[in-house]
Amino acid sequence: MSDDLNRLGLLDDEDIELDEAALVLACLDHPEADPTGYWDELDAIEARLDAIGADAETAVERADALAEVLAGEYGFGGDAKTYDDPANADLIRVIDRRRGLPVSLSILWVALARRLGWSADILDVPGHVLVLIGREAAPVIVDPFAGGARVSAERLGALVEAAAANGPAVTHVAAMPNRAVLVRLLQNQASRAEAAGKGRRALDLYTRMTVVAPDYAHGWWERARLELVDGEVAAGRASLGAILEITRDTVLRQRVTQLLAALSSD
Template sequence: MNEDLNLLGLIDEEEILLDEAALSLALLDHPGTDLAPYHDLLDTMATRLESVGGAETPSERADALAAVLAGEFGFVGDVESYDDPANADLISVLDRRRGLPVSLAIVWVSMARRLGWSADVLDVPGHVLVVLGAEVAPVIVDPFAQGVRVGAERLAELVEASAGKRRAVTHVAAMPNRAVLVRLLQNQASRAEQAGKGRRALELYVRMTTMAPAFPHLWWERARLELVDHAFGAARGSLGAMLELTRDPELRRHVTEALGRLPPE
C-alpha cells in the first residue's frame, strides 16, 4: 500500500492539504509520473492569485479566484464528458483544466488556503460548492460554473432539486478534508461500477477505508464489493471493522445479520 495513502489515514484532519493529498491519490493510478510540474502549476496559480492584491473581503477574494483560476488558467466544469473518470483525478484535472465540482472545489479551496483565506468545500445535495469567509459576509461560489456566485435562492433550488421536495438549507454544511477526498474517490468508484468494473471500484474503496478508516459506510461498501468478488474472508474483516466503529443499534443489527449470512470459514 502506498505510504502516502497510509499517512493520510493517520494524520490529523487539519494537517491534510487537499491539493497535495488529491495529487497523492491520483498518483496511485499514474505510477512513475513526475509530480513536479503539477506542484509548479499550483505554486504558479497561488503566486498569480497573491499578485492580484487588494482582496480583503470574501467577495473580493471570490472575484480574484474566478479571475485567476477560471479566467486566466481556464478551469471549468466538464459538461461534455461529465462522467469521465478523469474528472475526479487531480493529475488529469490539472492537465485538462476540466473536472467535477468536487475536484475543482479542491483546487479553489487549496489556492485560497495557501493565501491564508478562509475557504471550505460546501456539501450541497447532488453538488459541491465553495464558501469563502467563515463569519463575516461569507460568499458561496460554484467552481464548476467558473466561480459564479450562489445566493440563498439558488442554494435552496439546489437542495430542493436533489431532495425532490422542499427542505431547509440547513442541510448544507462545510466538509472536513477527509470527507472531501472520500467524495472525490466515490465519484470514481460509482463510475467504475456503472461501467461493470467491480474490482476497480473495490480497489478504490480499499483506498478510502485506508485514508478514512473511521467512516463506517465505506467499510459497508467495501464488504459489499468483496462479497460480489467472493472474497468472504475479506468481507468478514470489513464488516467486523464496521461493527467496531458504529454504536448505532440499527446499523449494528444490519452488520451482525450480514456477518451471520456469510459462509463459514
C-alpha cells in the same frame, strides 16, 4: 498501498491539505507520473493568485481573484460534455485537461485560497458541491464548476428545495470536513467504475477510502460487499468486522451481524 496514503489516513482532519491529498490519490493511478510538475503548476497558480489578490481583503474581492486566476487565466471549469469521465475526479488529469467535477474543482479553489491564508470551505449542497469564501463577515458562495459564478441565497435555496422534493428534507448546508471531501472524491470515482462494470477498480477505490477515512462505515460496507462478490470471503469478513469496531448505529450493527452469521453458516 502507498506510504503517502497510509500517512494521509493518520492525519488529523485539520492537518489535511486538500490539494496534496488529492494529488496523492491521483498518483496511485499514475505510477509513472512525476508529481513534481504538478506541484510546480500549483505553486505557479498560487503565485499568480497572490499577485492578483494581494490587496483582496473582503470575501467578494477574494472570490473575484480566484475566478480571475483559476477560471479566467488558467481555464479551469466544469466538464459538462463528458461529466462521467473518470478523468474529472483525478487531480492529475484535471490539471492536464483544465476540466473536472464540482468536487475536484472545489478542491483546487479551496486549497489555493487556503495557501494564501484565506478562509475557504467546501459546501455539501444536495446534488452539487460549492465553495464558501469567508465566514463571519459577508461570506460569498461560488460555483467552481461554472467558472466561479456567484451563488445567491435564492439559488442556494432553490437547490435545497429541489433536493427536498426528491428525497429527505435538508435542514441546513454545512462546510465539509477535509476527510469527507476526499471520501466524496473517491465515492465519485468508485460509483462510476462500478456503473461501468469495473468491479475490481471500484473495490480498489473503496479500499483507498477505508485507508483515508478508517472511521467511515460506508466505505467498509462497500468494500466488504465487493470483496464478497469477488469471492474474497475472509477479506469480506474482516471488513465487516471493522464496521462493528467503529459504529454504534444499531441498525447497521444488526445488519452486519446477520451477514457475518450467514457467512459463518455457509
